[in-house]
Structures are given as C-alpha cells and as structure tokens.
Amino acid sequence: MSEPLAERLRPRTLDEYVGQKHLVGEGAVLRKMIDAGRISSFILWGPPGVGKTTLAQIIANKLQTPFYTLSAVTSGVKDVRDVIERAKSGRFFSSNSPILFIDEIHRFSKSQQDSLLGAVERGVVTLIGATTENPSFEVIRPLLSRCQVYVLKPLEKEDLEELLHRAVSTDIELKKRHIELRQTDAMLRFSGGDARKLLNILELVVEAESGDDVVITDDKVVDRLQQNPLAYDKGGDMHYDIISAFIKSIRGSDPDAALYWMARMIEAGEDPQFIARRIVISAAEDIGLANPNALLLANAAFDAVMKIGWPEGRIPLAEAVVYLATSPKSNSAYCGINDALALVRETGNQPVPLHLRNAPTSLMKNLGYHDGYKYSHDYPGHFVEQQYMPDALTDRRIWHAQHSPVEEKSYQQMLRCWGKRFEE
Incomplete structure (x- = not known):
C-alpha cells in the first residue's frame, strides 16, 4: 500500500x-x-x-x-x-x-x-x-x-492550483492515470487553504474513478464529499460552517441542535479547547446580562475540560451548552463595547475631565487635577450625579438595556440614578 x-x-x-x-x-x-x-x-x-x-x-x-x-x-x-x-x-x-x-x-x-x-x-x-x-x-x-x-497563512488560490498541477504531473501514482483538472473551484473551496486537505480530496476523487481517464469537475467533487457525511476539516470551510451552526443554535435557544453540532465536532476530533473557548464567547456575547451565571458556568466547563480531558470532558461541555441554549438572551454588553470602540475611532483621544484625574503631585493639584471630584460612597445610595464622559461626549449613550427579567433590574437602577438620561 x-x-x-x-x-x-x-x-x-x-x-x-x-x-x-x-x-x-x-x-x-x-x-x-x-x-x-x-x-x-x-x-x-x-x-x-x-x-x-x-x-x-x-x-x-x-x-x-x-x-x-x-x-x-x-x-x-x-x-x-x-x-x-x-x-x-x-x-x-x-x-x-x-x-x-x-x-x-x-x-x-x-x-x-x-x-x-x-x-x-x-x-x-x-x-x-x-x-x-x-x-x-x-x-x-x-x-x-x-x-x-x-x-503562516492559509495557502492562496495560486498556491493551491500550483500544488494540484504538480500532483497530477509529477506524482508517481497519479501519472499512471490520465487526469484532467477541468474544474477546480470546489476542491479549492473545500480545502480552505489547507494543502493536505486539498491533496486528500484529489486522491479521494481519483480513487473513486474506475478507468484510467479521470475528468475532475466541481459537481464530481461535491458529490464525492457528500458521500462521506463525517467529512470535517478543522481548518476548512466545513469547520467554519459547523461552528457557525453550533453558535447560532445556542443563540437561537435550540439545545437539541446545539448538542448535535457539538457532537459533530467531537466525533471529527476537534480540539476540546476550541469548543470550550467558543462556548465561553457565546456566554458573554449572546446570553450576557440576561443571565450572568452563564459566563460563570461556561468558564467552569472550560476549566473542567482542561482538568479531565477527553472523553469525560464532553459532559461539562454538554451541561454548559444546554444551559446556554435554554437561557434568556441579551447582547447589550456586546453591542455596548462595539459602539464604544466605534465612538473612540470616530472621536479620537478625548481628554479626561480634570476632576477625574489623580493628583499625586502639587503641580497637578495646582492645575486643577482631581478638583471637584465627588466620592460616590460618601453619598446616599453610594451615588452622586457628576460627569464621567469627556466634555465633548456628555450627551452620547453607549449601553442600551435589553429588558430581560435580570437585566431589567440593572436598567431600573440606572433610571433611579440618572433619570431621563437612561430613558429609552
């Protein structure tokens, strides 16, 4: 062989x-x-x-x-x-x-x-x-x-095409057949920039043909790969499609689908750290403030997998996935940081208001650093209204509550503190 x-x-x-x-x-x-x-x-x-x-x-x-x-x-x-x-x-x-x-x-x-x-x-x-x-x-x-x-970067289209032509023209086994690369788009797409995956696909398609004359087309490649339902490449398109389906199933509150797509990754040999990392991200991005315990459980599942490894690690991951999928959802924190980053890029480096600056030297005190700052804990309810945003951005809102039962408590606290500023 x-x-x-x-x-x-x-x-x-x-x-x-x-x-x-x-x-x-x-x-x-x-x-x-x-x-x-x-x-x-x-x-x-x-x-x-x-x-x-x-x-x-x-x-x-x-x-x-x-x-x-x-x-x-x-x-x-x-x-x-x-x-x-x-x-x-x-x-x-x-x-x-x-x-x-x-x-x-x-x-x-x-x-x-x-x-x-x-x-x-x-x-x-x-x-x-x-x-x-x-x-x-x-x-x-x-x-x-x-x-x-x-x-190292995924191989470019030109690199992959060079590899294909080199394979059919120089490999001792493939030269025994007459191979025509009529279409290569499907092979390139499924390879995902992975040379080894590309050559495996080529070999799979060629071996499926009975005669010496082999004409490779996109339809033939797709048909051959579909006959192997567990085909899964940790660096190629199917990898990204399956992890996308996994995350969207959690986001869409479907625990059955989320467990199915995770099982597909496990069965294909995906790195458990990769799965656990995506679960932690989903907990913060998609469940967020609607159930802050989701991030704690996801992180605990990550730690458990690192301690116990495979195959038992699938159990805490499954627990976390079901918990996340069945939790209420909010992406207000995710949207908030994205909006804050966009605001920073739009407005540049706005100066910190003087009263928020520390004044460790007499010069800084003379310049007004820290002057007028109100220490929140000295006031009823541990809150006192004062300016925290830069002068040019005092009217800009960034975080907008999404009114799940848990997040509603945070929103009501902001209304009690800031009044109209947080009215939606």
Whole structure:
C-alpha cells in the first residue's frame, strides 16, 4: 500500500515548498537565516495543512543537523528529557544545535513546557514549535520570550492550483492515470487553504474513478464529499460552517441542535479547547446580562475540560451548552463595547475631565487635577450625579438595556440614578 498523496508530495527543499513567501521567499526573514546556516528557536503559528511540519524538516535537512520530533499529544515530560539527553550527545557531530520539533506545542502542559526551558536557554536544542492556537495564550511566557513567532497563512488560490498541477504531473501514482483538472473551484473551496486537505480530496476523487481517464469537475467533487457525511476539516470551510451552526443554535435557544453540532465536532476530533473557548464567547456575547451565571458556568466547563480531558470532558461541555441554549438572551454588553470602540475611532483621544484625574503631585493639584471630584460612597445610595464622559461626549449613550427579567433590574437602577438620561 503506497503512502498518501500528501506524504508523497511533501517538499524536500525550499524550492519545492509552496506558499509562505513572506517567510521563505527571496530576502524573507526565515530564508535569510536558513541561507546563513544558523537559526534561533521559533514557533510557527498557523492553520492546519499550511506547511509547518514540512518547513521544520526542510530546515533540518538544509542545515544538516540532527532532527528530533515530539508530538504534544503523545509525549510526556520524560519523553522531553530523553530527547534532550540524546540531543546533547548529538551535538558533537554538528556545529549547529540539534533541532527539536514539537508538533501541537499548545497541547503541552506547563510542566512539559518548563522542562524545555533550560535546554533552549543553553542552546542544547533549537526549538521549533508548531501550533494552530495563538501562542500568546497557549505557551508559557518564559518559553515564548525565547522564541520568535512566525505566522503562516492559509495557502492562496495560486498556491493551491500550483500544488494540484504538480500532483497530477509529477506524482508517481497519479501519472499512471490520465487526469484532467477541468474544474477546480470546489476542491479549492473545500480545502480552505489547507494543502493536505486539498491533496486528500484529489486522491479521494481519483480513487473513486474506475478507468484510467479521470475528468475532475466541481459537481464530481461535491458529490464525492457528500458521500462521506463525517467529512470535517478543522481548518476548512466545513469547520467554519459547523461552528457557525453550533453558535447560532445556542443563540437561537435550540439545545437539541446545539448538542448535535457539538457532537459533530467531537466525533471529527476537534480540539476540546476550541469548543470550550467558543462556548465561553457565546456566554458573554449572546446570553450576557440576561443571565450572568452563564459566563460563570461556561468558564467552569472550560476549566473542567482542561482538568479531565477527553472523553469525560464532553459532559461539562454538554451541561454548559444546554444551559446556554435554554437561557434568556441579551447582547447589550456586546453591542455596548462595539459602539464604544466605534465612538473612540470616530472621536479620537478625548481628554479626561480634570476632576477625574489623580493628583499625586502639587503641580497637578495646582492645575486643577482631581478638583471637584465627588466620592460616590460618601453619598446616599453610594451615588452622586457628576460627569464621567469627556466634555465633548456628555450627551452620547453607549449601553442600551435589553429588558430581560435580570437585566431589567440593572436598567431600573440606572433610571433611579440618572433619570431621563437612561430613558429609552
């Protein structure tokens, strides 16, 4: 049985590498380091199938340095330490530090990441990490400070078309058939900028044809993919369609549909952190002040998933999803911050009123800083009317209540405090 097409076509040199010209094109930052023969530790951040692993392997081949690979899904602290010990002995055979490539580094625990620090600091290994998640949130700060982060982009249409034509014209297996790429729009659309997904689709369609002559059309691609109802790509169009259906089902108060779409993601191998993160966002955006406990429960579900993992993590996520879907809805906070940002962009940096400014020095006091400020807790009901908005924006309203039972209490409190200013 031959290797998958995506593996057979994996580039071996930078000249064969498709896409990411901003990093490896002529004169680009990574290209300069590679050509100079020395690289520092870095993290490649980008969606699936854009060449993170391939790029790391090309760099190791180009520099002729030992290359060690760990997967954050299957490796523990002991595996990290074993590789570092092997890298120390391998250093004698190369002037460059051995490269340690860690796939899905965002899944490494804090202790696993801590175990890397010393080796990276001393140059025992040059770390190349690959992640589909924002490293600012997923990589510990001491390790992140020792690594440059390079962002990889989804492949452009031209890159994907180049890859398709290269596949049918150079691959040893595909050359045995007569393949005509009559239409490619559907393949490009379903790939979502993911080279591996694109080649998998091509291979799937070709293998479905019985004869040596294969004519690829958009209808044929769509028909073939629809025969695989669990087809789901964590970086492609279906990924975004399903997460969109999931969020809209919560927003639309349909717990059955919300659970169904979450099950689709779970069954397809979606990262539980991604699902949990979207649930927390939905709690704040769509349920909001109508039920503030929703955000607390969503955040607790996120923490539970991080502690217990899969498959049990599906249970607190399901609890949160049903709670959110069946809760009353309000997006007043979401609309409020968006309107505030729009106002800031429209009006620029308005000065803070003098009475709201602190006055830690005598000069500031002489200039009127803090003069006239009224301390709310000194007044009945812990409220006293005074100006908080900039002078030019005193008449502008930003937050508008949506009158669910819980949010109505907040609105009535604002009416008691500010009177007509908050009348709708």
